[in-house]
Amino acid sequence: MFLQTLDILGTIAFTISGVSVAMNKKMDPFGVLIIAFVTAVGGGTLRDILIGVTPVTWMTNMTYVYVIFAATVFTVAFKRKINYLRTSLLLFDSIGIGLYTVVGIEKGLSAGLHPFICISLGTITACFGGVIRDILSNEIPVIFRTKEIYATACILGGITYFLLRQLPIDDNVVFMIAGAVVISVRLIAVKFNISLPNLYKNDPNRSV
Numbered sequence: 001m002f003l004q005t006l007d008i009l010g011t012i013a014f015t016i017s018g019v020s021v022a023m024n025k026k027m028d029p030f031g032v033l034i035i036a037f038v039t040a041v042g043g044g045t046l047r048d049i050l051i052g053v054t055p056v057t058w059m060t061n062m063t064y065v066y067v068i069f070a071a072t073v074f075t076v077a078f079k080r081k082i083n084y085l086r087t088s089l090l091l092f093d094s095i096g097i098g099l100y101t102v103v104g105i106e107k108g109l110s111a112g113l114h115p116f117i118c119i120s121l122g123t124i125t126a127c128f129g130g131v132i133r134d135i136l137s138n139e140i141p142v143i144f145r146t147k148e149i150y151a152t153a154c155i156l157g158g159i160t161y162f163l164l165r166q167l168p169i170d171d172n173v174v175f176m177i178a179g180a181v182v183i184s185v186r187l188i189a190v191k192f193n194i195s196l197p198n199l200y201k202n203d204p205n206r207s208v
Helices: 002-024 029-050 062-077 088-110 115-136 151-164 171-191
Strands: none
Touching: 002 029, 002 062, 002 088, 002 115, 002 171, 029 062, 029 088, 029 115, 088 115, 088 151, 088 171, 115 151, 151 171
């Protein structure tokens, strides 16, 4: 039940993120809904396919569909209030990847997979909805931008998750701490302009 709650919260966060991007691109209502939907369930859909869960989760549990519709309507209706914070997109995106990382890892554990594969599943769950969102919005996906700490934050959260599991800590607390690590790393990296090494910095043939 707790894990499903995290999944629903992640769905809400990513829906708001998707709606914000779509509205910034001046898409029509159908486009806004599509971007919201793929952002919210894209990563989870790929995860379910990889571990052989079919039909995928959102097809068998209409709660996710209702939540996406409701969160989309809410975000459109209160767009001005949400956009009052210039960092709203970053904030909801960070919350989304934090929650989805933990959910993906737990799904991998339930399937009896190796911790390394579980961390990979958590990263896929967290990142690939955003990848689809950015591609459909004609943007370079955040995960592929050299100046962004994105997938790395998910991996660090995943490592934290498995380290904490070795301690006598309640599972729900482990979930929350690991998710908080992902969110914190992402926000701190943006705040202090921390990025991975740029492989093309000294390349004279690099396009500007």
